[in-house]
Amino acid sequence: MINYFFRRLLLTIPVLLGITLLTFLVMHLTPGSPADTMTDMNLKVSAQAKSRLAELYGLNKPLHVQYVRWLGRIVRLDFGNSFRDERPAIRKIAERLPATLLLNILSMGLILFIAIPLGVLAALYQKKLFDTVATIGVYIGFSIPAFWLALMLMILFGLKLGWLPLSGLHSINYDDLSLPGKCLDLARHLVLPVFISAFTGLAGLTRYTRSSMIDVLKQDYIRMAYAKGLPRRRILFHHALKNALLPVITIFGLSLPGLIGGGFIFETIFAYPGMGRLGYDAIMARDYPVVMAVGVIVAFLTLAGNLIADMSYAIADPRITLK
Amino acid sequence: MLRLLKQKSALAGLIIILALIGGGICAQILSPCDPAQQHVVKRLQSPQAGYLMGTDDLGRDVLSRMLHGIRVSLGVGIVAVGIMVIIGTLLGLTAGYCGGLIDSIIMRFVDIVLCFPTFFLILIVIAFLEPSLYTVMGVIGITSWPGLARLVRAEVLSLRERDYIAAAKMLGLGRARLIFVHILPNVISPIIVAATLGVGDAILTESGLSFLGLGVQPPVASWGQMLTTGKEYIHIAWWLSLFPGCAILITVLAFNLLGEGLRNALDPKQL
Amino acid sequence: MSIITVHNLSVHYSRDGEIIPALRNISFEIEPGETLAIVGESGSGKSTVALSLMGLILPYEGKITGGEIIFDGRNLLVQSQEQWRSIRGKDIAIVLQDPFSSLNPVLTAGEQIAESVRHTLVAGNDIKATVLNALRETLFTDTERIYASYPHQLSGGQRQRVAIAMAIINHPRILIADEPTTALDVTTQKEVLDLLVRLKQELSLTMVFITHNLALAAMRADRVMIMREGTIVESGPTAAVFRHPHHAYTQALVAAVPRLKYREHIK
Numbered sequence: 001m002i003n004y005f006f007r008r009l010l011l012t013i014p015v016l017l018g019i020t021l022l023t024f025l026v027m028h029l030t031p032g033s034p035a036d037t038m039t040d041m042n043l044k045v046s047a048q049a050k051s052r053l054a055e056l057y058g059l060n061k062p063l064h065v066q067y068v069r070w071l072g073r074i075v076r077l078d079f080g081n082s083f084r085d086e087r088p089a090i091r092k093i094a095e096r097l098p099a100t101l102l103l104n105i106l107s108m109g110l111i112l113f114i115a116i117p118l119g120v121l122a123a124l125y126q127k128k129l130f131d132t133v134a135t136i137g138v139y140i141g142f143s144i145p146a147f148w149l150a151l152m153l154m155i156l157f158g159l160k161l162g163w164l165p166l167s168g169l170h171s172i173n174y175d176d177l178s179l180p181g182k183c184l185d186l187a188r189h190l191v192l193p194v195f196i197s198a199f200t201g202l203a204g205l206t207r208y209t210r211s212s213m214i215d216v217l218k219q220d221y222i223r224m225a226y227a228k229g230l231p232r233r234r235i236l237f238h239h240a241l242k243n244a245l246l247p248v249i250t251i252f253g254l255s256l257p258g259l260i261g262g263g264f265i266f267e268t269i270f271a272y273p274g275m276g277r278l279g280y281d282a283i284m285a286r287d288y289p290v291v292m293a294v295g296v297i298v299a300f301l302t303l304a305g306n307l308i309a310d311m312s313y314a315i316a317d318p319r320i321t322l323k
Numbered sequence: 324m325l326r327l328l329k330q331k332s333a334l335a336g337l338i339i340i341l342a343l344i345g346g347g348i349c350a351q352i353l354s355p356c357d358p359a360q361q362h363v364v365k366r367l368q369s370p371q372a373g374y375l376m377g378t379d380d381l382g383r384d385v386l387s388r389m390l391h392g393i394r395v396s397l398g399v400g401i402v403a404v405g406i407m408v409i410i411g412t413l414l415g416l417t418a419g420y421c422g423g424l425i426d427s428i429i430m431r432f433v434d435i436v437l438c439f440p441t442f443f444l445i446l447i448v449i450a451f452l453e454p455s456l457y458t459v460m461g462v463i464g465i466t467s468w469p470g471l472a473r474l475v476r477a478e479v480l481s482l483r484e485r486d487y488i489a490a491a492k493m494l495g496l497g498r499a500r501l502i503f504v505h506i507l508p509n510v511i512s513p514i515i516v517a518a519t520l521g522v523g524d525a526i527l528t529e530s531g532l533s534f535l536g537l538g539v540q541p542p543v544a545s546w547g548q549m550l551t552t553g554k555e556y557i558h559i560a561w562w563l564s565l566f567p568g569c570a571i572l573i574t575v576l577a578f579n580l581l582g583e584g585l586r587n588a589l590d591p592k593q594l
Numbered sequence: 595m596s597i598i599t600v601h602n603l604s605v606h607y608s609r610d611g612e613i614i615p616a617l618r619n620i621s622f623e624i625e626p627g628e629t630l631a632i633v634g635e636s637g638s639g640k641s642t643v644a645l646s647l648m649g650l651i652l653p654y655e656g657k658i659t660g661g662e663i664i665f666d667g668r669n670l671l672v673q674s675q676e677q678w679r680s681i682r683g684k685d686i687a688i689v690l691q692d693p694f695s696s697l698n699p700v701l702t703a704g705e706q707i708a709e710s711v712r713h714t715l716v717a718g719n720d721i722k723a724t725v726l727n728a729l730r731e732t733l734f735t736d737t738e739r740i741y742a743s744y745p746h747q748l749s750g751g752q753r754q755r756v757a758i759a760m761a762i763i764n765h766p767r768i769l770i771a772d773e774p775t776t777a778l779d780v781t782t783q784k785e786v787l788d789l790l791v792r793l794k795q796e797l798s799l800t801m802v803f804i805t806h807n808l809a810l811a812a813m814r815a816d817r818v819m820i821m822r823e824g825t826i827v828e829s830g831p832t833a834a835v836f837r838h839p840h841h842a843y844t845q846a847l848v849a850a851v852p853r854l855k856y857r858e859h860i861k
Contacts, residue, residue: 018435026447126654139583143523143576145530145547148568151554159558220695223650227690228710228760229682232675242700261440265531269554279443280535283450291447299438306438318700318744 004314004321012303019299020074023292024067079293084285089293093275097297099169100267100274104259106190107198108252115202116248119209120241126214134206141203146262150196150269157192165189169273193270197262201255208251213244246317253309257302333584339577347393354387359542367560377562379552385562388544389570395545396574399460399529400522406464407471407525408518412510414468415475420483420506430476433469441466445532454537463525471517478510512589519582523575530571546571596623597768597800598647599664605642607656616642616656618824624768629794629801631815631832633808633847638821640804641691644772647802648688649678683710687761691773693753697745703756704741710763728763731796732756733789751782755789762793769794770802775810787814809851812836820844 073080079089122134157164165171169189177185216222217240225235263276271277275294282290314320346353355373362382370377376385418429436444444466452458482488483506491505530547532538534554539545546567553564605617617639624630634640645651646658649670663670670681690696698706707725722741729737732755745753754774761769771790775783791814794801805811811818812832819829820843828841839845 014431015434015438018431019438022435022439026444139576139579140572142579143527143572145527145534145550145568145571145575147531147534148550148564148571151550151557151564152568155557155561155564220690220692221698223652224688224690224696224757224760225698225709226650226652227648227682227688229679229684230709231679234709239698239701243698246700257438257440261442264440264442264446265535268535280446283446286450295439295443295447298440298443299435302438302440316700319746 005311008307008310008314012307015303016300019303020071020296021067023295023299024070026295074293074296079296080289082282082290083287084282084290089289092278092290093293093297096273096275096278099272100260100263100276103190103193103197103263103267103272103274106194107201107259110194110198111201111205112252114198115205116209116245119206119248120213120236120244122206122210123213123217123244124236131210134210138203138207141199141206144199146196146200147265147269149199150192150266153192153196154269163188164191193266193272196266197259200262201259204255205248205252209244209248212247213240216240216244219243242316246313249309249313249316253306253313256305256309260298260302330584330587332580333588336577336580336582336584339573340581343393343397343574343577346390347397350387350390350394354384354390356384356387358383358387358391358544360384367556369560370562376566377560379549379560379563380556385549385566388549389546389566391544392546392549392567392570393574395456395539395543396526396529396571397522399456399463400525400578402460403463403467403525403529404518404521406461407467407521408514410464411468411471412475412507412514415472416479416507416510418472419476419479426476429472433472436466436469437473442528442531445528446535446537449532449537454532454540456539456543459529459532459538463528467521467524471514471521474513474517475510478513479506482506482509516582516586516589519578519585523578523582526571526575526578595626597626597665598624599662600643600647601662601664603643603646603661603663604659605639605646605651605656606659607642614656616824617646619661620821620824620826621661622819622826622829624800624802625817626767626800627798628816629803629814631803631805631811631818632821633805633811633818634821635806637823639824640806640821641772642824643821644688644770644802644804647768647770648682648686650688683761683766684764685766686768686770687764687766688770688772689754689757689761689774692777693750693757694745694777696757697753699745701744702741703743703745703748707756707760707763710760724763725759728759729756731762731793732759734759749782750778751785754778754782754786758786758789758793762797762799765797766799768800768802770804772804773806774803776806790814808847812851820847 077090079093081087082089082092118134122131125131165188169186171177171185171189222235222240225239230239260276263274264280265276266272267274267276268280275298279291279294279298281287282294355375360383362378364382365374365378366380366382368374368378374384374386376389378384379388414429414433418426445462448462448466449458452462488505496505529538529545530550533545533547534550536548536551539548541548549567550564553560553567556563600623601621602619603617603621604615604619607614607616620639620643632640632643642651647663647670651657658671661671665681665685670678697703704722704725707728708721711721711724726737726741729740734740734752734755740748740752740756745756748756758774769790774790775786778786787810790801790803793799803811803815815832817830818832818835820827820835820841822843828835828839828844835844836848839848
């Protein structure tokens with residue numbers, strides 16, 4: 001078991017390096033060198049100053065040397081300073097990360113708590129009304145553009161009904177509110193973003209749980225469980241669900257990048273102060289250090305998520321670790 | 324084929340897609356107006372006779388733009404998926420069949436790319452290139468092949484151990500022939516399913532990019548781009564948001580239904 | 595006085611909307627203490643008989659469309675789920691064909707066997723002791739290890755013996771074995787078959803033995819029932835059916851058995 005964990009961990013190291021390499025390459029090989037961008041903003045900068053700047057950032061050294069230097073710095077979490085406001089990139093991320101994590105964790109929770117029961121029920125009532133409705137919902141969930149759904153919901157709940165705020169994480173008068181008031185305010189701001197963020201993942205997981213459950217229920221060992229005279233509830237929970245949820249764990253892990261990535265669009269729509277929005281703004285503004293920082297961190301998070309999913313699977317399925 | 328058609332949902336999807344293709348090809352003929360023509364006087368008209376879906380902020384007829392938008396969406400979907408399938412299949416076949424170092428290298432690369440949210444990668448690449456129809460097609464294709472490669476590789480791995488491959492090897496067939504004549508035909512089914520579903524995904528991605536202004540540029544009409552305008556005028560012109568969004572939904576839904584239908588029809592387990 | 599009487603039993607399966615008849619109006623009896631072999635090719639309906647006797651045809655697969663199964667004076671086909679549960683695993687038990695899929699892969703062998711007795715005994719220790727005992731009865735020697743093993747750690751023969759332990763732990767009156775050895779290799783087959791014969795004697799079981807292999811039936815059964823396409827073609831005491839098969843189909847089956855084998859046992 002510990003062996004498996006270490007082996008798995010070891011395998012992630014090349015991927016980690018690869019992530020940094022890819023980010024670095026994409027940044028430096030796309031048109032528009034970093035120095036140009038920095039200095040284009042300020043026409044007064046002379047050619048001399050420009051080359052001094054390039055010197056400072058090591059931009060005139062060969063690519064692989066730059067990479068190694070950069071690698072050395074990011075290990076200490078030094079991603080350089082933002083081009084826009086000279087603040088350390090890592091600091092900007094640290095400000096935004098909690099909001100994004102909050103969003104993602106709530107979304108994941110929502111997905112798990114709704115998709116799994118829905119999927120199981122759809123499997124149990126297969127071909128009945130519940131299943132049909134659930135399946136329709138799932139298909140729509142897959143096909144709907146998330147940002148459009150966001151818009152539609154914003155119109156409905158924000159404008160027409162006025163129940164929910166349209167943007168941000170706090171209202172203007174947040175600091176004046178009492179503690180329960182603050183919580184409620186936070187919650188109201190989170191409803192739409194979390195829902196939209198979870199929507200597609202929900203569809204996928206429901207469908208997957210459903211088909212996994214259907215497959216499991218057809219297995220001989222379920223029939224054997226009936227043959228032993230066990231009550232239905234026990235058969236469902238103790239026998240069927242345990243097996244049906246195994247592949248679901250893997251799928252859940254694989255959907256993590258989608259979750260984190262989707263943030264880029266709807267954090268923008270909702271003006272949500274998260275890392276996705278930071279990344280988007282940075283890309284638009286050609287703010288290289290921040291873009292690289294966001295890229296690397298997001299990829300790391302995904303990798304971590306996958307690792308956790310794998311480990312959970314290994315713990316849950318005795319066939320993996322026991323020989 | 325028959326099994327596919329037996330499923331009503333897949334059939335519906337197919338019909339919708341054919342209707343869309345027809346509409347796209349005949350967009351010029353069917354459009355009541357020139358999609359790029361602006362009538363400032365008639366801006367922001369709600370749906371009425373003559374302008375069945377209303378007009379946008381520059382007085383352009385929404386219906387005409389919607390019809391021309393079909394071309395963009397379907398075009399991007401098909402080309403992007405084409406790129407995805409070609410690269411993904413080749414690399415997946417190679418990795419799966421050759422194994423060893425080649426397999427490791429390709430798969431490590433796939434793992435790395437898959438760690439990045441696709442949209443983030445696309446954003447970065449597009450932001451540094453000129454956003455245009457062709458850029459979008461290319462970038463979506465290039466960022467989606469890793470998923471397919473992994474799928475293909477898994478299929479190849481399971482097929483590799485089958486007896487008929489061993490038999491073919493013993494007959495002395497060359498590697499290339501083995502891969503293309505014996506393994507590929509059996510891998511085609513999941514590829515077809517993935518490709519069909521991929522078109523839906525590509526359309527969603529393209530509309531997302533266009534929405535952010537990083538996709539198809541005006542005056543070319545794209546549904547996602549129309550939604551950008553929709554967002555701006557959300558308070559007063561609901562039709563600008565509703566129609567393009569529904570169009571995207573219905574199109575992607577059609578491809579998803581077809582894809583799922585294909586999956587059920589081609590799944591040997593059902594036999 | 596038979597222990598089970600089946601009257602006019604009909605069953606159909608439904609797949610993809612099509613209805614496929616599996617049993618057509620069959621009737622037969624099972625005498626207490628005997629070994630009845632049900633023999634037939636795939637599709638003959640023999641496994642369906644086994645599943646019907648225990649009410650194990652699941653709703654999505656098909657259903658019993660008519661007839662009665664009388665056990666202990668009542669018709670099993672009209673009883674409630676609770677009543678079924680009181681019989682299954684306790685009065686009637688079954689061992690399925692494929693040992694690789696009839697055990698739950700995420701639970702240990704011990705846990706799965708223990709489930710059968712959990713309702714009768716209360717204390718944990720008693721349960722474990724009973725399970726270990728059942729494992730001994732099915733000829734396991736390192737019972738503790740088997741108790742803690744997961745199915746994938748056991749061989750096919752071991753798994754099948756675990757399944758048998760699961761079935762006999764409550765000392766049922768009837769044991770149905772649906773092609774118990776078909777998925778095993780030849781040497782293990784003999785092991786398992788001998789075990790079944792032994793258990794039948796030790797526990798005074800009535801055994802229903804389902805197989806496609808007429809020779810196996812010949813060796814171990816008191817009576818034999820030949821099935822084909824959902825109907826009973828012929829039935830009777832084993833020796834009689836072998837020496838004087840009436841129906842053409844039976845004749846063909848008998849002729850197909852390698853002579854050496856059955857001659858020995860029919861004497």
